[in-house]
Amino acid sequence: MTVYRGIDELIGETPILDVSQLSPNPNVQIFAKLEGSNPAGSVKDRIAKAMINDAEARGLLTPGQTIIEPSSGNTGIAMAMIASQRGYPIIVVVPESVSVERRQLLEIFGAEIIFTPGEQGSNGSVRVARQMADENPDWAFLYQYGNDSNPRAHYETTGPEILRDVPDISHFVAGLGTSGTLMGVGSYLKEIKKSVQIWAVEPPSGENVEGLRSLDDGFVPPVFERWGGQDLLDRKMIVRPRESIECARLLVKEAGLFAGISSGAALAGCRKAAARIESGVIVFVVCDYGWKYLSTGAWTSDLDSATASTEKIIYF
Ligand SMILES: Cc1ncc(COP(=O)(O)O)c(C=O)c1O
CATH class of the missing domain: 3.40.50.1100 (Rossmann fold)
Known part of the structure; x- marks a missing residue:
């Protein structure tokens, strides 16, 4: 075993x-x-691990640094799980219309949640997360939609x-x-x-x-x-x-x-x-x-x- x-x-x-x-x-x-x-x-565990490992290896994520990510759920939940184990505070930006189970899972793994208007969908969350990342250059913005570690995790595993x-x-x-x-x-x-x-x-x-x-x-x-x-x-x-x-x-x-x-x-x-x-x-x-x-x-x-x-x- x-x-x-x-x-x-x-x-x-x-x-x-x-x-x-x-x-x-x-x-x-x-x-x-x-x-x-x-x-x-979920499948997003793979990319959460890959994006965080890659950012650490490249010095883009350093001990104690805050992570911000737009996600309606699965990626945020997976990143919060790993962040909780590695000591990174994490803020997840989600549409307010996500299911109650997703909110609760984010809370269980210790994420801070920021809500964006439901009618704007995930695009609204992406916009707000990007703006907050711009205003806080000391935060790590790993951004699953634009991060090559996302497809690479699937290519490699x-x-x-x-x-x-x-x-x-x-x-x-x-x-x-x-x-x-x-x-x-x-x-x-x-x-x-x-x-x-x-x-x-x-x-x-x-x-x-x-x-x-x-x-x-x-x-x-x-x-x-x-x-x-x-x-x-x-x-x-x-x-x-x-x-x-x-x-x-x-x-x-x-x-x-x-x-x-x-x-x-x-x-x-x-x-x-x-x-x-x-x-x-x-x-x-x-x-x-x-x-x-x-x-x-x-x-x-x-x-x-x-x-x-x-x-x-x-x-x-
Ligand atoms: C439940 C669920 N199904 C499918 C997908 C799509 O996967 P991908 O982002 O790799 O295209 C996602 C991702 O957002 C998801 O959360």
């Missing part, structure tokens, strides 16, 4: 679950990479784990938020196995699926541009909030997997992909589990009110 010396040593090496019973095509397998199994509960565990992968499907997952995993897979298709899941412009953003809403993350996102992505699939919830419910019913709503969106994308191709092996990312979304009623309310409630809450 391995004894781990710090919580951040538990990040990564997540399991993969075969959920092919949810494939509409018997010649297409669907595998779920369970990133909710990371210690702070998530991508190799997927190819090692599923060498016959034909398609990789993931939601697009900062685009770090798609850029990092996509670059690695294409470099080693050229034939792999990289398909992104986006909500329609103007609609919310937690964790995800539409590039058509006007903000293209700098990491997407720098990592050649336009060329790397083979296809974008639009998934609506209602389908995301339906698929999150299917995952529980058919596979016993209690995944977050962006994972429902990714599964909806996989099912569309499976219906379009003749045969293949699709891997998708379960960014987090369902615990943080219980207050939305996504699994317990009727579908109409669950959809209305998740549309109101901004998670990304």
Whole structure:
């Protein structure tokens, strides 16, 4: 048995679950990479660790320095977990419409929370965090949307784990938020196995699926541009909030997997992909589990009110 010396040593090496019973095509397998199994509960543990390690190594983050980050949740929670262990005060700027579970997790890990107007979404939080960072040059602003350690963490860890565990992968499907997952995993897979298709899941412009953003809403993350996102992505699939919830419910019913709503969106994308191709092996990312979304009623309310409630809450 391995004894781990710090919580951040538990990040990564997540399991993969075969959920092919949810494939509409018997010649297409669907595998779920369970990133909710990371210690702070999401795929963002990987990038939080990478961004903090990198900033420390480059002398951009020094003992006791305050960190400020705009995040609707998962990145802030993961950074707060690591910051609490390394003695960094952390301020997380979030839209006031984030779920109560996310607020509480940030508080539990000791983050100071600054709220921005809900209707401005995550773009409002980015603006305020950037302004506060400008006004306080002694703070560290690691900025997940523009930090190459974000896609690099996936290039160095998530991508190799997927190819090692599923060498016959034909398609990789993931939601697009900062685009770090798609850029990092996509670059690695294409470099080693050229034939792999990289398909992104986006909500329609103007609609919310937690964790995800539409590039058509006007903000293209700098990491997407720098990592050649336009060329790397083979296809974008639009998934609506209602389908995301339906698929999150299917995952529980058919596979016993209690995944977050962006994972429902990714599964909806996989099912569309499976219906379009003749045969293949699709891997998708379960960014987090369902615990943080219980207050939305996504699994317990009727579908109409669950959809209305998740549309109101901004998670990304
Ligand atoms: C729950 C959830 N799903 C999907 C994503 C998208 O991942 P990425 O930022 O790597 O594009 C995020 C990130 O914001 C997320 O929090």
